Amino acid sequence: MRRILVWFRSDLRIHDHEALATAVRKADEVIPCYCFDPRQFARTGYGFPKTGAFRTQFLVESVENLAAQIRRRGGKLLIAVGHPEEVIPRLAAEHRAEAVYAHKEATDEEVRVEDALEKQLWRQRIPIDYFWGHTLYHADDLPFPLKNLPEIFTDFRKQTERYVQVRAEFPAPEKIRVPALLPDTPVPSVNDFGLPRPVPDERAVLTFVGGETEGLERLKYYLWETDLLRHYKETRNGLLGGDFSSKLAPWLATGCVSPRRIYQEVKRYERERVKNDSTYWLVFELLWRDYFRFVARKHGNALFKAGGIRNAAVQESQLFGSETFERWRNGQTGVPFVDANMVELRQTGFMSNRGRQNVASFLVKDLKADWRAGAAWFESQLLDYDPCSNYGNWNYVAGVGNDPREDRYFNVVKQAHQYDPAGEYVKHWLPALSRIPAPHVHTPYLLPPDELAGYGVRLGEDYSRPLVRLEPRKNEQMSK
Ligand SMILES: Cc1cc2nc3c(=O)[nH]c(=O)nc-3n(C[C@H](O)[C@H](O)[C@H](O)COP(=O)(O)OP(=O)(O)OC[C@H]3O[C@@H](n4cnc5c(N)ncnc54)[C@H](O)[C@@H]3O)c2cc1C
Structure with missing residues (x-):
């Protein structure tokens, strides 16, 4: 036997x-x-x-x-x-x-x-x-030894797209035979880990329920039931609602859904419905996910060090546990676009990709904090936390990772105007700001106190005073 x-x-x-x-x-x-x-x-x-x-x-x-x-x-x-x-x-x-x-x-x-x-x-x-x-491409199929993994994503993507085929899926077993005397073992509850049961927030983009069944349902919803995939490339930078991006990340991170299953379904969608830039782009994003896993394998523990995989010289910041970090973590920086995203994360376990890039950049570049503290908070809070994607992206934003551009900077206020022009997202998560007209809601600290009071806001009382007084500027380098 x-x-x-x-x-x-x-x-x-x-x-x-x-x-x-x-x-x-x-x-x-x-x-x-x-x-x-x-x-x-x-x-x-x-x-x-x-x-x-x-x-x-x-x-x-x-x-x-x-x-x-x-x-x-x-x-x-x-x-x-x-x-x-x-x-x-x-x-x-x-x-x-x-x-x-x-x-x-x-x-x-x-x-x-x-x-x-x-x-x-x-x-x-x-x-x-x-x-x-865990990945779309099997590690053994890469067209280079891991030690020669390109340090730039585009080089990785071009070489793999050219030479690597996604392997076929393994079918789910029809029957699983186990020894007759296996004991019954209960699944622990959230409370067993010393944590309170999370309270759902009705403002959340989605009610995420763990498990293979729900993950495959979400895939079916996004591709077949709603055709959302057709417009993914145009909608993926959205901030509000369940539909702007696939939201598959939590199921991918726990392995409830295999990336190869997503790939096969996208290919079927391309045959049966439409093949366009959006269908390509979902697979493109899965390649980012692959890339960060291979980067983690290649660079080992460096991914978690202050100098990152570049072993860059960085000043050890003193902001751990400081009031500044606490205010960032709790969404009290006084910069609404950052705070709205941080409140969403704390209340729901999710934040859009656009939000993540901005709050991470703000922590590192504007507050000059140690990126590892931010990454640890994301690790704690994100439903879709994955060590490779989280630390890989933080390395990238902090300038110690795979970003080919030197010193990329996000002007958070400019980004807020671009991606939340009517201020709907900010007001969704920060209702105290709901009466401020759209052009000013991203910079309430630039309004005269009297005018602000007319909208029901006093800084330091109804909403935080700004940690930094950001203004929209022109010289930012945009992200991918
Ligand atoms: C600072 C920072 C930390 C992040 N931490 C994580 C993390 O812990 N886990 C995680 O899965 N993603 C992480 N991301 C990447 C990205 O933000 C999320 O994958 C995405 O927002 C999840 O939403 P979605 O499933 O709707 O994505 P979609 O836009 O629908 O993308 C489809 C899938 O592609 C993958 N993907 C998309 N963008 C990226 C990316 N930049 N890097 C790696 N994979 C990507 C994800 O698996 C995602 O589910 C991070 C990004 C940043 C900037």
Whole structure:
């Protein structure tokens, strides 16, 4: 009787899951297992939880859905809380698994767990096989060795688009046979991690529910039910509502939806509906996601250091835990476009790409804070947190990453006028500013106090005084 333990990580799905598909094919019985690692729920050095309530809830829902999917196919998911490098070898021994299968991760914390696990399993004479399953392009298909990965995205994209084919999906197993005596193991709740259950905010772009079922529904909605994909390139910089971009990121980050599934669906959409710049652009964005994962593999721990993957000389900033950082984190900088985005993040776990670029640039370039504090806050709050995409993008914005342009600067006020000309987004999240006319709502601090009072706003009372008095300027370099 051959048994293989499948360790689920950020791959909480049964479609296109090479480790599961291979185990089901090779073994008589599989032992599917998910392990909540308490280190991921500890407090960071900045004083807030490493995984906040929204993301924890999404993760819990995703694991619940995975358990249901496995049950529907006759199996059972073992759920544990503990250090995977201790839990997995114990379960493997207990259930007499001959091998462990899992997907490979790319970043430091995850790789350290893999190393410790491998060591322990080796002592028990149990082999572990890793599969590559997070990206659109398989790591083995890249047309260059990882050490020669281009430092500029466009070079990566051009070479891969030319030489690499996206591999076919692994079909979801129809049946998952597990040992008869697997115990029932409950999924912990958000409260079990010392966090309050997050309170939904009706202003949120979407009600995000974790799990493969919901992720695939969202894909169906965005492509087939609403045809939103047709206009993605024109709408993707939007700020308000559920439809401007795909919102697939949280399901991609937890692995509830495979990027190859999205790709295949886009190709089918191109055949059956329309092929245009927008359909290409969704795949283009997935290539950014791929790129940051390969960058993380190439550069290892440098991604998390102040000097980033460029090993740039940076001044260690003193702003950790300072009042300035707290005001940025809580949406109280006095610059409405920044504050609205930060409030949205705190209240919902989501922020648009346009918002992220602006608040990150503002923290680093205008407040001169250490980008790592901002990245840690994003890590805590974002539903779609992914170590490669988050730290890769922060490196990029902070000028210590893959940006070919030197010293890119976002003028947040200019961006606000461009992407929120009527001030609707800012007023949505900062109702105190709702009576200020559109041209002035992005710079209330430039209005005379009397006029501002006429709109019901006194700085320092109804709305924060500005940390910096930004004005629209012309000399900014725009982003991609
Ligand atoms: C400072 C900063 C931090 C970020 N942190 C994360 C993160 O932790 N996790 C994350 O998934 N994205 C991150 N992004 C990228 C991007 O903002 C989100 O992927 C996007 O806003 C998610 O919304 P969506 O799914 O509707 O995206 P869409 O516009 O619909 O894009 C489709 C998919 O492409 C991928 N994608 C799009 N843009 C990027 C990008 N710049 N980098 C990497 N992948 C991209 C995502 O998987 C996304 O779901 C970050 C961007 C910035 C500037």
